[in-house]
Amino acid sequence: MIKKRIIIILTMIQLGILALAGRLVQLQLVSTESFHGVNLIEASVAQRTEQLVIDNGRGMFVARNGEPLTYEYIPTLVLFPFLKKMDWPIDQIATIVSIRKETIKRQLETAKGPIILHDGQQPIQLQPWQMERINDLCIPGVIAVHKQYELKQKYAQHVIGLLGENEKLLKERYGDRKLSQKTKIGVSGLQSSFDEFLIPDGETKLLYHVDARGEPLFGMDVKYTEQANPFYPITVQTTIDxxxxxxxxxxxxxxxxxxxxxxxxxxxxxxxxxxxxxxxxxxRDPYKDGAMENKAxxxxxxxxxxxxxxxxxxxxxxxxxxxxxxxxxxxxxxxxxxxxxxxxxxxxxxxxxxxxxxxxxxxxxxxxxxxxxxxxxxxxxxxxxxxxxxxxxxxxxxxxxxxxxxxxxxxxxxxxxxxxxxxxxxxxxxxxxxxxxxxxxxxxxxxxxxxxxxxxxxxxxxxxxxxxxxxxxxxxxxxxxxxxxxxxxxxxxxxxxxxxxxxxxxxxxxxxxxxxxxxxxxxxxxxxxxxxxxxxxxxxxxxxxxxxxxxxxxxxxxxxxxxxxxxxxxxxxxxxxxxxxx
CATH class of the missing domain: 3.40.710.10 (DD-peptidase/beta-lactamase superfamily)
Structure with missing residues (x-):
């Protein structure tokens, strides 16, 4: 009787181990990119990475004379949070950007990830000579870049169209092409017409890896990653004045x-x-009153x-x-x-x-x-x-x-x-x-x-x-x-x-x-x-x-x-x- 119970218990333990192993196989090998709608690889990388997206990688629209219609690129100063735990030449940076070092310190103290240095409500816009001087200093975690910002002033919304996350439509358009489920695609206007040409091949970002305490894992090196293809993203020049x-x-x-x-x-x-x-x-409610229809x-x-x-x-x-x-x-x-x-x-x-x-x-x-x-x-x-x-x-x-x-x-x-x-x-x-x-x-x-x-x-x-x-x-x-x-x-x-x-x-x-x-x-x-x-x-x-x-x-x-x-x-x-x- 005791022997029989031992056999049952051992069998149950073995079944439990097999079930656990199966689950691990599913998580690690089978459903790594789609587990209950979650990309586990992306989630894992995000968990151990501090990053700042500089450019989302999607192509942009410009007017007939080259003015942006969707995004603009502002020369900004990026600071990484590990700076608050180290001694770095903050005085030099404060002098170059003409801002008090106390302001820089205050923004770093509250930073939980990479930040853009602000002056009031607006990001500080650097001059070319300021960017050059900052980057020549080669200070870990201090980088001057042209960051992509969505235009506050919207132009020709019915012409340009809107972007949105739509997993079903993404799959219909691009099949098995390896794209994040959160990739935004064009749902109307030129964004939809030119989506195949504009779809991002990858983001441009600054990143570094951290441990469980948020400390840099491999020293203070910040990596710069961008799309592998030097010809992309595409820019669409419209006829709009x-x-x-x-x-x-x-x-x-x-x-x-x-x-x-x-x-x-x-x-x-x-x-x-x-x-x-x-x-x-x-x-906020694009379909209200039939507003998405381009009456023209x-x-x-x-x-x-x-x-x-x-x-x-x-x-x-x-x-x-x-x-x-x-x-x-x-x-x-x-x-x-x-x-x-x-x-x-x-x-x-x-x-x-x-x-x-x-x-x-x-x-x-x-x-x-x-x-x-x-x-x-x-x-x-x-x-x-x-x-x-x-x-x-x-x-x-x-x-x-x-x-x-x-x-x-x-x-x-x-x-x-x-x-x-x-x-x-x-x-x-x-x-x-x-x-x-x-x-x-x-x-x-x-x-x-x-x-x-x-x-x-x-x-x-x-x-x-x-x-x-x-x-x-x-x-x-x-x-x-x-x-x-x-x-x-x-x-x-x-x-x-x-x-x-x-x-x-x-x-x-x-x-x-x-x-x-x-x-x-x-x-x-x-x-x-x-x-x-x-x-x-x-x-x-x-x-x-x-x-x-x-x-x-x-x-x-x-x-x-x-x-x-x-x-x-x-x-x-x-x-x-x-x-x-x-």
């Missing part, structure tokens, strides 16, 4: 536009200089802005000469509240007479059922307008991957229904185009009829500044309007502002002459409308194409024209100061 972007965002906020978009293009290059979407993103890239009801397409088609089909239109009537023949009498085509465009374009639309559809699609594409309005092309192993790469296609017809049978045709002709019914596409249409006309793809990125650069890939200017279509048609469209767009009854006459006093087209689109919600103004300036030598749309507002509350006018003023002022360079 940082100063213009900041002013546009300030103007949108000042006028309290709750939902809408602004797009400002360089007419010559078709580059995005500024792009804003409202509401702004609150990083999503199709919206354009209203009378679409009349530009009908006008172009009517001009090229010779329907204008000799016709006058009864602007006392609506498109369905009912009386208009505001009597405007019989009008010419030119007058009708300036005052935005719906009856005129309803009639022209029906005449055009009778000639060609696809006439609207044809001319919308010639004008650079459809289907998508953002840059697209092959980038290494990415076929049809689209930096603005969130841009959606526009649309004119919801049902092909509507082309045979006169009222549906008339409604479509004035940008209602199922017509949907993005503010980016409307800006592209205005730039196409301003440029003389050449439709280009819209660029948001100029190039990607290696760490040493050499070009990794250039996003060259590209035609959107080779099918263009006649020069005579473009000339007449330019005159019509100017007439909207110069005509005494023109819908854009409030812009006559601006420092630049403006050409453009207004739009008030019914959204199907009582008096709720989309309020547009799309145009370019200066009208006689176009440099900028600008679109402002306020979504889901009322005509009386709309701030569209005020925002448009203020952006024109801001652009003029910056040019006078020589800020914006062609």
């Amino acid at each position: 940082r100063t213009l972007q900041q002013r546009v965002e300030q103007i949108v906020a000042q006028h309290g536009m709750q939902k809408g978009a602004v797009v400002l293009l360089d007419v010559k290059t078709n580059d995005v200089l500024a792009l804003a979407s409202a509401p702004a993103i609150d990083e 890239l999503l199709p919206q009801v354009p209203g009378s802005v679409f009349k530009v397409v009908v006008a172009a088609a009517a001009l090229e089909h010779g329907l204008i000469h000799g016709q006058t239109f009864n602007c006392d009537q609506k498109i369905n023949g009912e009386p208009e509240e505001k009597k405007r009498g019989m009008r010419t085509f030119e007058d009708s465009f300036a005052i935005s007479c719906n009856r005129t374009f309803g009639e022209l639309g029906k005449q055009l559809i009778a000639i060609d059922k696809n006439v609207f699609e044809t001319y919308a594409q010639k004008l650079g309005l459809l289907p998508r307008v953002g840059w697209e092309g092959d980038v290494y192993h990415f076929p049809s790469f689209r930096p603005l991957h969130e841009e959606k296609k526009g649309n004119i017809w919801g049902d092909e049978r509507d082309k045979h229904i006169p009222l549906a045709v008339a409604q479509t002709s004035i940008g209602q019914k199922d017509v949907r185009v993005s503010p980016l596409a409307v800006a592209n249409m205005m730039a196409t006309i301003a440029r003389g009829g050449e439709a280009k793809q819209v660029r948001i990125v100029q190039k990607m650069m290696y760490k040493d500044g050499t070009t990794f890939f250039a996003f060259d200017e590209k035609r959107l279509t080779m099918d263009s309007l006649r020069k005579e048609t473009v000339d007449e469209l330019q005159q019509l767009l100017q007439l909207v502002v110069t005509h005494p009854e023109g819908t854009g006459r409030s812009f006559q006093s601006l420092p630049y002459a403006v050409a453009g087209k207004s739009g008030t689109a019914q959204t199907g919600k009582n008096d709720v409308v989309n309020k547009w103004f799309a145009g370019y300036f200066p009208a006689d030598r176009p440099k900028y194409a600008l679109v402002v749309v306020q979504l889901e507002t009322t005509s009386s509350a709309a701030v569209t024209n005020s925002i448009f006018a203020d952006i024109v003023h801001a652009t003029y002022e910056l040019e006078q100061k020589g800020r914006y360079q062609e």
Whole structure:
């Protein structure tokens, strides 16, 4: 009996030892990188290492002139906590950085890890000569470095996009590639589009190993580690003008536009200089009120802005000469509240007479059922307008991957229904185009009829500044309007502002002459409308194409024209100061 008990006890002990051994094998060999969601190797190294990350290793975005849009690098002084237990030339350092040594001591006393020396609330910013003198002293634990900081001022958040930790998405994108589960990846905007190029290959950091008491394990040597590949991380140079972007965002906020978009293009290059979407993103709750949506890239009801397409088609089909239109009537023949009498085509465009374009639309559809699609594409309005092309192993790469296609017809049978045709002709019914596409249409006309793809990125650069890939200017279509048609469209767009009854006459006093087209689109919600103004300036030598749309507002509350006018003023002022360079 006793022997049997001994055998049972020994067996249980052996089983316990085997279970413990199995657990150790699992921890040490099998699940080292994923044990209940924890990377044991990382955790073990972190436990015995004091470190300061200098650069997270992810590529960055810069503006067209090189100013940072995501991170900046500040020359700072790093101090390691073991300094408080040793005698070191603190007086020399205090003299070089022009700060009292008591301040340095006080910050070291409370340090539990490597610290950046601060003066008040801000890190001390060193001059090149200060960095050189400090590092020449070769004091263990005292190192001058350029440390990466996230910009406090956010620029073009909807364009640049956000980063986030998403283990599932990380695995979907990168499979078995060895990346920390805490690696941040792009979840929207350019951060998402360029994620493959920007994903970090490793951090740049200062570190030293410690024992259980926090004492240096291998002497006072501080190691500097960085990515093994000297060409990375990549920098993405956008087309954004940082100063213009900041002013546009300030103007949108000042006028309290709750939902809408602004797009400002360089007419010559078709580059995005500024792009804003409202509401702004609150990083604490980015999905609140649909703020993550970039309204500039999503199709919206354009209203009378679409009349530009009908006008172009009517001009090229010779329907204008000799016709006058009864602007006392609506498109369905009912009386208009505001009597405007019989009008010419030119007058009708300036005052935005719906009856005129309803009639022209029906005449055009009778000639060609696809006439609207044809001319919308010639004008650079459809289907998508953002840059697209092959980038290494990415076929049809689209930096603005969130841009959606526009649309004119919801049902092909509507082309045979006169009222549906008339409604479509004035940008209602199922017509949907993005503010980016409307800006592209205005730039196409301003440029003389050449439709280009819209660029948001100029190039990607290696760490040493050499070009990794250039996003060259590209035609959107080779099918263009006649020069005579473009000339007449330019005159019509100017007439909207110069005509005494023109819908854009409030812009006559601006420092630049403006050409453009207004739009008030019914959204199907009582008096709720989309309020547009799309145009370019200066009208006689176009440099900028600008679109402002306020979504889901009322005509009386709309701030569209005020925002448009203020952006024109801001652009003029910056040019006078020589800020914006062609």
